[in-house]
Amino acid sequence: MAGQELTITGLTEKMRALERLGVDTQDLQPAFERIAQGAVRDAQSAVRVKTGALYADIRVAHVKGKWVVRAGDSLDYAGVQNYDPERGNEFLTGPANRNESEQARQIEAELKTIIRKYDL
Numbered sequence: 001m002a003g004q005e006l007t008i009t010g011l012t013e014k015m016r017a018l019e020r021l022g023v024d025t026q027d028l029q030p031a032f033e034r035i036a037q038g039a040v041r042d043a044q045s046a047v048r049v050k051t052g053a054l055y056a057d058i059r060v061a062h063v064k065g066k067w068v069v070r071a072g073d074s075l076d077y078a079g080v081q082n083y084d085p086e087r088g089n090e091f092l093t094g095p096a097n098r099n100e101s102e103q104a105r106q107i108e109a110e111l112k113t114i115i116r117k118y119d120l
Contacts, residue, residue: 023118029067031110035103036060036067042095043071047081054078058092069096 015025043058057078058071071092072078082092114120 018114021118021120023114023120027114027117028107028110031106032067033060033062035106036069038099038102039069039092039096042099043069043092046089046095047071047091048089054081 015028018025037060040058040060044055047055047058049055054072054075054077057073057075058069061068061070069092072081080087082088082090
């Protein structure tokens with residue numbers, strides 16, 4: 001399993017509802033990018049480093065209108081490092097799941113800004 005990808009999901013319905021109200025949901029993109037960049041920093045601090053190849057390959061990608069954190073696309077051992085119960089350390093999924101409340105706080109702050117901006 002080469003390459004791992006972390007996607008923050010769960011906002012699709014809310015984003016569509018905002019769009020129906022005439023809100024430009026692109027206003028939320030900076031918040032999503034900041035969250036993804038934070039996940040990259042957390043993953044880099046958690047990944048085991050032997051050669052540095054996996055550490056260097058943890059990055060943010062903007063794919064089909066959403067921000068994702070990717071790692072190990074060209075490294076066969078990335079999945080093992082993340083998911084293997086004996087050898088893995090969840091360097092990618094672990095930090096992202098630990099910071100859910102902070103991510104929700106950031107999105108909530110951006111939503112409040114949008115609500116004020118569009119007088120909703």
